Amino acid sequence: MRDLVLRANGLGKSYGKTRALDDIDLTVYRGDICGIIGRNGAGKTTMLKIFSGLITEYDGSYEMLGVKDTEAGRVRFRTGSMIDTPTFFTELTAYQNLKYFCIQKGIADDLKIDYILRVTGLSDDRDKKFKSMSMGMKQRLAIAFALIDEPELVFLDEPVNALDPMGISSMRELFRQLNSEFETTFVISNHILTELYSLANRFVILDQGKIIKQVSKQELKEQCKRGLYIRCDDVRKTTLVLENELDLHDYKIADENRLIIYRFSDTSEIVKTLVYKDVRIYGVQETGISLEDYYKSVLEENSKNHV
Amino acid sequence: MINSIKADIYRILHAKTVWFVFIAVLLLQMRAVFTMNTADLFSDSYFDPFFSDSFIVQAEDAFGNDIRVMSYNYGLLIEIVFTTGALITSLYSEGLLKNSIVSGMSMGRFSLMKTAAVLYINLFLLCFQNLIVFIVNILWNGQENASYFPDVLLITFWQAFPVICWSCFLILVAALMRRYPYYLAAVFVPLITLSRGIRAGYYQPRVIMGFITYEPYDGFRIKVALLSVAVSIISVFLFWLSVNRKVE
Incomplete structure (x- = not known):
């Protein structure tokens, strides 16, 4: 002990x-x-x-x-x-x-x-x-x-x-x-x-x-691995699909064509749904996130819960 | 407590600022010798360039206090305020206190330790100062005054009481206010001293002044006086040795 x-x-x-x-x-x-x-x-x-x-x-x-x-x-x-x-x-x-x-x-x-x-x-x-x-x-x-x-x-x-x-x-x-x-x-x-x-x-x-x-x-390393980097034609449309169809709310928009999704379970399901909803996917990559990104995502989640 | 005294002596020996304050207050106290002589004590007026608007002032103020005694008292208090301030101000006002607190010292224990250190250093300074006052007294007032040698140890004991009171007061103010205790005390101490309510406190400086100027020559007292000064110097030296001890 x-x-x-x-x-x-x-x-x-x-x-x-x-x-x-x-x-x-x-x-x-x-x-x-x-x-x-x-x-x-x-x-x-x-x-x-x-x-x-x-x-x-x-x-x-x-x-x-x-x-x-x-x-x-x-x-x-x-x-x-x-x-x-x-x-x-x-x-x-x-x-x-x-x-x-x-x-x-x-x-x-x-x-x-x-x-x-x-x-x-x-x-x-x-x-x-x-x-x-x-x-x-x-x-x-x-x-x-x-x-x-x-x-x-x-x-x-x-x-x-x-x-x-x-x-x-x-x-x-x-x-x-x-x-x-x-x-x-x-x-x-x-x-x-x-x-x-x-x-x-x-x-x-x-x-x-x-x-x-x-x-x-160790836990942080595990969680930081779980980032899905998506390059697409319309980030706004993508976020709507993520929230409404897949119930994924933990993401970060990098710019107008890129976003990172945190805490997801199935990459293929996300891609399939986005394509089905007419979102053009240019690239998908599972990636790790930094402590800074993790910290920001935790803060954002906390502020959402607070609201 | 011993550690705090040792630490403060170490600091005094290495910081020019504290030396400067000590020398400044010693010079201030010299005023007592330059402005008083044996003839003045029974006269109605005397010369005081520091604490009077006119150069010649009456020996007693409106309340019946002896201004010469007050003048000496002022010197003593100014000295305590300055030396104590030099030793404790930075600890409280610059946040150095936190270094002691995070080492496990409570505020109460810290204040006690600091009071002990300040008292020791003030008393040492008084003892040393009395010797200097005596020497200057002989040089200024003539060789015949050598026969009126002050009992330095006894004087220091007499002075110890106000030193203890004012040092404790200053530490208390510092502990409570944290910031600028020295300036606060410098304002309040003379104001409080002027009040007639503590007039009894003037008795001690009156006796001290009497010792400086009127006590008859006594060979035994000279020995005791020199011994007390020697003990003070040796004790500081021993502290210095102990803090500079090299551990193999």
């Missing part, structure tokens, strides 16, 4: 009249890399803030590393977090900032600072003051801060947004390495979906404060 590291039950949070997070049920197991996807204001950061202890007033409850949320402070030293904009003492260098927080946490081993600066690519900039750092460097420092004490559970809020391509790649490798060697569990929110797809093994899609889909990478 897999070791449970995080479980949320009916988690919710309101800012005034705005419901930022609503009835969140989430389960994360040891060794998971859980990707949180959602548009701006979907509630990703709020959720991570609750788990990190930055928000203390919320509805519902959660368990973290075997203890209830009311006692989560006791185990928080076993977690690492990078939430919001990186903030450190502006007049101290990268090394000095990490040293300050290491002293405060009671970490005596300076070699840990050297190691984390090396793996996050800050070795050459260790003596640069925080105020003189680029955004990418600041983000690396924030990641270094989150990972310095070999945490079991790490919360990262858009950790690679300001990084250059090499930086993104090296961080991905670092997260993978920590995950495979030490079974470090990650909960990561990221808007770069291709990056998240290559890293995470579970995906949670949030919209308007609610989880609208939880899917494993």
